[in-house]
Amino acid sequence: MVTIIDVAKAAGVSPSTVSHVLNGKRPISDATKKRVHDAIRALGYEPNPNAQALRSTSSGIIAFYASDITEVFSTLIIQGAERICRENNYYMIFASGVEFNNDIAEAIHFLKKRRIDGLIMSFGIRKKINNWIPEMLDFPVVSINARLSDAIPSIQPDDYSGGREAAKYLLHRGAKNPAIIGGPKSRLASEQRLSGFVDEMGACSTVFDKDRMIVYGDFTFDSGRKCMAELLARDSTIDAVFCANDYMAAGAITEAQKRAILIPQQLRIIGYDNREFDWFWPIPITTFSLPLAEMGEKGALTLIKIIKGKKPEPFHAVIPSKLVIRESS
Amino acid sequence: MVTIIDVAKAAGVSPSTVSHVLNGKRPISDATKKRVHDAIRALGYEPNPNAQALRSTSSGIIAFYASDITEVFSTLIIQGAERICRENNYYMIFASGVEFNNDIAEAIHFLKKRRIDGLIMSFGIRKKINNWIPEMLDFPVVSINARLSDAIPSIQPDDYSGGREAAKYLLHRGAKNPAIIGGPKSRLASEQRLSGFVDEMGACSTVFDKDRMIVYGDFTFDSGRKCMAELLARDSTIDAVFCANDYMAAGAITEAQKRAILIPQQLRIIGYDNREFDWFWPIPITTFSLPLAEMGEKGALTLIKIIKGKKPEPFHAVIPSKLVIRESS
DNA sequence: TTGTAAGCGTTATCAT
């Protein structure tokens, strides 16, 4: 184990000089700088992170809390965040809600004792968070996919504008009588996608009967089938359906095909989320690709700014999704 | 910040006694034990992990290296491993191959300087590992999904017996003329699945022409379609196809349906991996569910044994997959 | 621009 003292001896300087060369917290002459760096390289010195964390206030660690780490979305967000952290010489550690029985308080407590410099919290399901304890968050925190409070910066996908774009696109494709299959009303993502869609219809002065042309599912494949059946029962002239996620879009397509409805000729379908199966579904599904990596990156960048005492701009960021056009529309 | 000294004072004992009460490395009288525990609870004392790691040789940290953390399989393995680690009071940190440009040496180096107690390496793709440097692994290591060397314990799914079970099941279902769509020959998982299948055919004294009835794809949906077409061109009386993974199974089903072949009546299809879309694919896909959580658990248990100086048993473990029967077969 | 020395919170060694 090579220590800072070994390096100091080899370079003929004091340990504190070595330390300062490494973290640049005070001016060092170029000559000594070089001698120290040479010694470091020659000996293969690596600072001991535990000693650093023990002595200084900062640990160089950023924690990532994901409500469910097995959700694909989480991992893609993580990758984005990790890239930025590494570029800024932070190391990331993880905590998964599942492992803490979704006891966020316990998870935060656990992370705090590791003396983390900051925390990125990512929520798979964007619902209103209850039992929330912002008091615990008395250190740099960023929230992804949920707005926890006005005081905590957040990064969210722009579901509303996605909904608007879906409507615009369908109308552009010639849809005259579109409908919606929504997700649970408790899910913000779904609600915003729908209201964007409805607003855009209004903006294009297209008549849209919200009570009749919206059916609510529960984000599952089966509910997509049922909702499609229900919509067709209500109005057989429907020629386009915007689904609040891809599972329901797949169900809707399946149900329509069972009735020999031609897609996209007679009925256009759009999903949301760009799930893996979309592109090779029997009828490839048009969808919106979420800006997951960007959300992770932006989240990490924002957090690092806060750690360094700067105010992030914007405080609550919203990132657009990207329409991915495939055969179903 | 409550320290061990505060606790010692409150309990009227020395810091070293508190330390020993906590880690049980020497006998303590029940009376003092109680006093110390009371003090700990009263003050809400939490040992500082950084100080512990600095002073002792062990950090209490197990690292998990995954070649690709965004792969669903990785996350499920991780969850299994994490459960065991927590139960044994280890904390897990992660490194993803992607983040290190797949430079395993660098990743290991990075982890080593965090003073990890052990390492679980999980490889998404089971191919022979080249450029391997077992010399670096001079500390407790376990490998999941790949056998790195005789000296490093491994945990793998039993693809061979999965293949056998697939054959047995198809024959039992009355298949007379089965075929195989394999993955790339470089992939161990695929090769073992196939050879299990072929061996079982032999064991049941069923004729199987390996040259004619095996077509190799590349694990993608499109290759599944092509391979299915090729097989049907070779022999239109094929009544069952074992596919080395689910993507190809989905492709095979799609191709067969295009030709109006009835599934499962005229043609039974089995995939492998139990991907998410299997159960809601237009014809739900029979498949094998990999023992991912168990692999993670077993991996962690094995590693912890090694860390504690015990020899794990068995040294190279193999865990069976589970046949999940659905409509396609 | 550089050096000295104290101390971060533990655990390990040596006493008792």
Place this chain on the structure above:
DNA sequence: ATGATAACGCTTACAA
């Protein structure tokens, strides 16, 4: 069965 004390490797006042 318990205590005193040094040491882990580093950062940071304080001095020079």
